[in-house]
Amino acid sequence: MSAAHVLSVLVLLGSGTVAGVLFAVAVSTVPALAAMPADRYVYTHTLLGRNWDPTMPIIVLATTLLDIALAVLVTGTAARSLIIVAAVCLAGVSVVSHLCNVPINKKVHRTDPDAIPAGWHDPRPLWRRWHLLRTTLAMVALAANGLAVTLL
Helix, strand or coil: CCHHHHHHHHHHHHHHHHHHHHHHHHHHHHHHHHCCCHHHHHHHHHHHHHHCCCHHHHHHHHHHHHHHHHHHHCCCHHHHHHHHHHHHHHHHHHHHHHHHHHHHHHHHHCCCCCCCCCCCCCCHHHHHHHHHHHHHHHHHHHHHHHHHHHHC
16 A cells, blocks of 8 residues: 555545534534523533644644645646645634634633623624634535545
8 A cells, every 4th residue: 555545544534534523513512502591601612622622733733734745645636736725725724723713712711601791792603603614624625635535
């Protein structure tokens, strides 16, 4: 088995995991959190967020690097282009997560669920929009990797 074949399995595993996790959060966790009163939301969001770091960032960044390595190894232009698209999309997932969702998460985690201040700005709609963007990027990355692998 060639290095390109091993890398192709790894990028499918990584991009599939990222897309699957983000999709599951979008269709299940986000609506559940949106239905909660503010105090329950803050408490639950804090509990749910405990184990994402560093697991998801490592998977996203490692898969991005694996895509870059695979793009260097493949010879076909179409496959290489798709793999580069996947790498760019996964890098986009990381950027959106780090610059948009994580700052919101930190603010929510600093909020005392038993003392929600008057006029508290609910971050759920903004967080959801950023999450849907990174979910879309992850799904495109998975599709691009899947198509690329069929061309190898």
